[in-house]
Amino acid sequence: MTExxxxxxxxxxxxxxxxxxxxxxxxxxxRIDSDLGxxxxxxxxxxxxxLNLLGDDLPEALPVIICGMAGSxxxxxxxxxxxxxxxxxxxxxxxxxxxxxxxLHILPGIKQxxxxxxxxxxxTQIGGFLAKEPGFDGVLCLPGTHNxxxxxxxxxxxxxxxxxxxxxxxxxxxQSVLRHSLGGEGWDSAAFADAVSNTLSRxxxxxxxxxxxxxxxxxxxxGADVTRARLSGLLIGAELAxxxxxxxxxxxxxxxxDAVAAAYRDALAAQGxxxxxxxxxxITLAGLTAAxxxxxxxx
Amino acid sequence: MTExxxxxxxxxxxxxxxxxxxxxxxxxxxRIDSDLGxxxxxxxxxxxxxLNLLGDDLPEALPVIICGMAGSxxxxxxxxxxxxxxxxxxxxxxxxxxxxxxxLHILPGIKQxxxxxxxxxxxTQIGGFLAKEPGFDGVLCLPGTHNxxxxxxxxxxxxxxxxxxxxxxxxxxxQSVLRHSLGGEGWDSAAFADAVSNTLSRxxxxxxxxxxxxxxxxxxxxGADVTRARLSGLLIGAELAxxxxxxxxxxxxxxxxDAVAAAYRDALAAQGxxxxxxxxxxITLAGLTAAxxxxxxxx
Numbered sequence: 001m002t003e004x005x006x007x008x009x010x011x012x013x014x015x016x017x018x019x020x021x022x023x024x025x026x027x028x029x030x031r032i033d034s035d036l037g038x039x040x041x042x043x044x045x046x047x048x049x050x051l052n053l054l055g056d057d058l059p060e061a062l063p064v065i066i067c068g069m070a071g072s073x074x075x076x077x078x079x080x081x082x083x084x085x086x087x088x089x090x091x092x093x094x095x096x097x098x099x100x101x102x103x104l105h106i107l108p109g110i111k112q113x114x115x116x117x118x119x120x121x122x123x124t125q126i127g128g129f130l131a132k133e134p135g136f137d138g139v140l141c142l143p144g145t146h147n148x149x150x151x152x153x154x155x156x157x158x159x160x161x162x163x164x165x166x167x168x169x170x171x172x173x174x175q176s177v178l179r180h181s182l183g184g185e186g187w188d189s190a191a192f193a194d195a196v197s198n199t200l201s202r203x204x205x206x207x208x209x210x211x212x213x214x215x216x217x218x219x220x221x222x223g224a225d226v227t228r229a230r231l232s233g234l235l236i237g238a239e240l241a242x243x244x245x246x247x248x249x250x251x252x253x254x255x256x257x258d259a260v261a262a263a264y265r266d267a268l269a270a271q272g273x274x275x276x277x278x279x280x281x282x283i284t285l286a287g288l289t290a291a292x293x294x295x296x297x298x299x
Numbered sequence: 300m301t302e303x304x305x306x307x308x309x310x311x312x313x314x315x316x317x318x319x320x321x322x323x324x325x326x327x328x329x330r331i332d333s334d335l336g337x338x339x340x341x342x343x344x345x346x347x348x349x350l351n352l353l354g355d356d357l358p359e360a361l362p363v364i365i366c367g368m369a370g371s372x373x374x375x376x377x378x379x380x381x382x383x384x385x386x387x388x389x390x391x392x393x394x395x396x397x398x399x400x401x402x403l404h405i406l407p408g409i410k411q412x413x414x415x416x417x418x419x420x421x422x423t424q425i426g427g428f429l430a431k432e433p434g435f436d437g438v439l440c441l442p443g444t445h446n447x448x449x450x451x452x453x454x455x456x457x458x459x460x461x462x463x464x465x466x467x468x469x470x471x472x473x474q475s476v477l478r479h480s481l482g483g484e485g486w487d488s489a490a491f492a493d494a495v496s497n498t499l500s501r502x503x504x505x506x507x508x509x510x511x512x513x514x515x516x517x518x519x520x521x522g523a524d525v526t527r528a529r530l531s532g533l534l535i536g537a538e539l540a541x542x543x544x545x546x547x548x549x550x551x552x553x554x555x556x557d558a559v560a561a562a563y564r565d566a567l568a569a570q571g572x573x574x575x576x577x578x579x580x581x582i583t584l585a586g587l588t589a590a591x592x593x594x595x596x597x598x
Contacts, residue, residue, distance in 0.1 A: 081518075111514075111518055112514075113518065115507075115511050115514075116511055116514035116515040116517075116518050116519060117510065117511065117514045118513075118514045118517055118518065146476070146510060161507055162510040162514070163506050163507060163509075163510065164471075164475065164476070164506070164509045164510050165506065167475050167476065168471075168475075168506075168509075171470045171471070171474060171475060172463075172467075172470070175470060175474070176463065176466050176467075176470060177445070177463070177466065203502045203503035203505070204502035204537065204540040204541045205541055206502070206505065206506075206537070206541075207462050207463070207464065207467075207505075207534070207537045207538050207540075207541050208414075208460055208462060208538075208541040208542070210462075210463045210467075211416065211445060211461040211462065211463050212414050212415055212416065214417075215410075215411075215414075215415035215416045215417045215461070216415040218415075218417055219380075219410055219412065219415050219417065220415060235506070238503065238505070238506045239506050239507075241503040241506075242503045242504055242505075242506050242507040243507070
């Protein structure tokens with residue numbers, strides 16, 4: 001017989017959705033993946049989508065804690081941003097549902113006014129990390145399509161900056177004229193390190209170096225592995241130049257262990273900055289769980 | 300009765316093709332536009348495409364002077380690059396055709412080895428400009444998808460640099476997360492000037508400033524006109540920072556009179572650099588005509 005969930009953890013992003021029906025002792029009973037992200041749903045589609053994915057064996061009262069783009073203005077219901085400096089926000093916006101069993105809490109994102117910046121979803125990852133390392137004082141790097149640097153001190157998010165490095169790499173590598181020069185998945189570490197060093201020391205060269213990648217492959221037959229690593233290195237080096245106030249002299253943690261996380265670690269190491277990689281596979285669930293414990297007596 | 304052309308001028312690019320059947324006195328009889336660019340043709344498709352567009356009222360011997368991507372390795376036939384420093388190349392690669400009436404000459408592009416760079420098509424625009432101003436000594440700016448800065452001295456192309464600024468603007472504005480913040484065609488001149496000044500003085504801020512555009516529109520309701528002009532200004536400012544050795548203290552000519560050409564002029568003017576806009580509508584035809592006069596006794 002299947003165990004009935006005690007509550008539901010939900011990471012509801014732009015293109016994907018992950019649900020964890022949770023048992024006792026903060027243990028997920030299973031994980032449900034779906035591509036019914038925000039971009040495919042209008043406001044009234046969310047509740048039927050959720051019930052359909054969960055099936056009908058639900059208890060009388062079922063807390064659902066949601067983070068991510070479902071809380072944006074174009075999502076299920078807006079969970080207004082909390083402003084920096086602030087603790088990770090665990091007070092969800094309560095949303096009334098048609099099905100009386102659902103107790104819906106959507107966690108807010110975080111905004112920063114000067115310079116303007118926003119996050120929605122990453123704050124819950126940060127909450128998951130701080131649940132494991134509550135005394136952390138330093139800088140978190142969250143690699144992704146929109147890479148984020150977050151300064152944490154005294155249990156608060158002091159400030160943060162978002163870089164479109166992942167999206168730029170995808171657009172330039174997949175859709176610009178450079179796509180002809182970097183097929184495949186190959187990687188040349190020395191070329192990466194060289195390129196990081198170029199744009200880190202002279203960030204103005206980023207824009208002039210991009211077309212050089214194409215010309216170099218046309219004129220010198222430079223291979224896709226080198227070109228691919230160089231493009232990544234140029235972009236990450238330029239990001240590190242702009243993010244220097246964040247990482248210089250700080251305790252740095254990179255959330256993730258994949259190739260991109262390793263690329264950031266290697267780029268920082270070449271600058272004499274040691275960064276620690278922390279597994280991030282369950283970090284969002286840990287953040288949702290922390291929010292649940294914060295909220296459960298009020299639900 | 301239609302006049303029979305004396306020769307054919309052809310600007311055969313990646314996505315478009317322009318043909319000018321030419322009469323006496325360097326006068327185009329008409330202009331034929333087609334979307335049969337290089338990207339839609341394999342090598343053996345070019346000759347039938349050309350004959351089909353010209354119709355059949357051709358003289359016994361018809362010189363055809365072609366510039367652009369038709370001369371690339373993936374084009375009709377490769378016209379190998381000439382290396383800088385060099386005069387504008389007017390010696391075309393002769394290509395044998397099945398139809399004995401055609402006397403085909405494909406003009407080469409130009410390559411630079413250090414740093415690696417290439418052009419194919421722009422050299423003929425430069426030739427057209429120099430046909431009108433043979434004594435020019437200074438820097439040409441050729442705005443486009445891949446913007447080029449070209450140092451001209453003593454009738455030679457000394458060096459050049461290509462920037463993907465136009466392509467970056469199109470990708471970021473049309474396909475990245477920023478597309479939600481800059482629809483329409485509006486323009487705010489003050490926002491443009493501000494953004495140019497930011498990245499020109501501190502080029503490292505380019506990568507951190509991009510997501511700020513999105514956050515600023517979400518948090519402050521900043522309008523599409525401002526965001527659009529800022530994105531353009533950030534990219535052009537970063538380009539000008541890297542291209543400074545080209546334009547600083549030089550006689551600058553921008554080939555073109557459209558909004559993009561004007562944006563470059565305004566950005567340079569704010570730096571105290573006066574640039575002259577030169578109409579470029581017929582500049583490729585002028586370059587092909589100069590090549591025809593160079594070649595005609597050999598054809």
